[in-house]
Amino acid sequence: MSVIFECEYNGRRYAGLGVPVPGERHTLYEVAEGRLREAVIAGGGPAAVAAAVTEGAGTVSVTLGDPGLRFLPPLLPTGSNNALVNGFMGTHRSKFDRAPEPDEEFTPPNYYLKGFGSWLRMPGEPLVTPADPVWLLEEPEIGLVYVNDEDGTPHYAGYTFGNDLNDIGLHLKNKWAWTPYAKLCETSVTPWLFLEEPPQTVTGRMTIEREGATAWGGDFSCGLDSLYHRVEDMTQYLFSYPLLRRPGLVNYLLLGADKASYHDGFRIEDGDRLVIDVTSHGVELANVVQYGQAVAARS
Template identity: 55%
Template sequence: MSTIVSEYTYRGRRYVSLGIPTPGEPQTLHHVADGALRAAFLTDAGPEAVTALIAAAETLTVTAGDPELQPLPPLLPTAAGGQALVSGFLGTHKAKSEAIVGYNDQPPVPKWFFKGLGSWLRMPGQPLVVPAEPVVIIEEAEMALVYVNDDQGVPHYAGYTFGNDLCDIGLHRIDPGYTSSGKLCDTAFSPHLFLGEPPRAATGRVTVERAGQPAWEGKFDCGADALWFRVEDLVDRAFSFPALRRPGLVNYLLTGADLSSFHDGFHLTDGDHIVIDIASHGVVLSNPLQFGGTTSSL
């Protein structure tokens, strides 16, 4: 499997760790200033520069469960002036191929949507806040691609991670014109960035817990082979928009989901706990669902 890097804040400083932490075990952190890791991906050496940066960094070890250790979305700028954008694509999976159509004898074009700013991303354990009276909330387990733009606005691929593109599909079903509003729900993200090409398969299970008990379970595949579109076509479509090529911008591109609890006739409700276990990659997103209120902060 690819090299995995994760970023954290600890006692006012920014750190990187390698691999996915083992529960209950101490964790080694490498002090890397905000922006240094992003800059490494802009060099010709790419992942090798990242490895060298981490190897040369000051280290410390923290005990498991230290409350001062807080994960960050991969490469998220936290300094003043940093910019990051979350966006994605609708109807990309083969499981939804009946909805993928072209117009005027032209081939289908990926349907891009705006999801939010990078600072809006939620980490595992944080509540996912949606409007107080949604129509139908849906969880969506997805692979996300991470890109960093250089000073000329040229995007550089950094790696991939996973997210839960929570949204109100009910608004979309009423009228596709409401889709942009339905996407304005919190998005769960993994802090773990995989430094490799997008995987052909990324499989696991979603469990919805209600009152402490499993209420629904289902499997998913959000890897490249499950997509109707090629990953390259999604990326080309996203960066055809000059707004996504702003210098210094970090882009998180959600590549779409296959079927979910809603398609099985199950409806999420306030207080449910959503657990997305991407077993193929050792990543777990576990978040409570909250209808209404103010979203948490990183």
């Protein structure tokens, strides 16, 4: 698997190839803001993107845990915040009572806009929720990353993995009106961008830890073989909307999740640690849930 990532190290922007191994040193390549996005738009595949990172770049060697190292969401425009986090709901086969027919007309699944790309959290960072959520739900998902060129044409860059934490209890109280409020919890993604087509099979294990012990656990799948809808249909329909084709925009598109802890009757609490072990791809995403505070606006 071809993997690339971006980070900041001691205040400077770098990129790396592959997933760093804990305890081992990893080479970082100094890279200008937007260089990887330009390489994706230019085409040439994973080799061309890797060459854009490594050719003529200054390097440093670091290990995970270095206090000067901070990972970034894949291809995030940190200067302009020209990025959106959005996604689909009800996409998995487990949520339908039948399989799709081969010639079935496409009906778009429900869609939501989560927020700006700068709202994404990295592994190890807390996920802040509303002050008093009804019933939280973790959602291990594939996140597709698209970069629009100067003409507004979306270019697929690759995929990552995310946790679309949300308040399913609030959503179920009023599915047609309160879902946007239910989605106002922070979302985390891994910094690793897999420079390949969306994966057919993704399997892993979700664990919720409370006070250092496992409080709940369950397996998950979120590959294309778990979806009811075809990704090509979903993305083609979504990018028919001009506002999502603004020049330079980066779109993080979450493909939805299967059933999880809520469907087992488990309630996530403040301080719980959510661990997504994507075993099929050898990566992990862990974050602690942090209830926010209710603050009234000042007049």
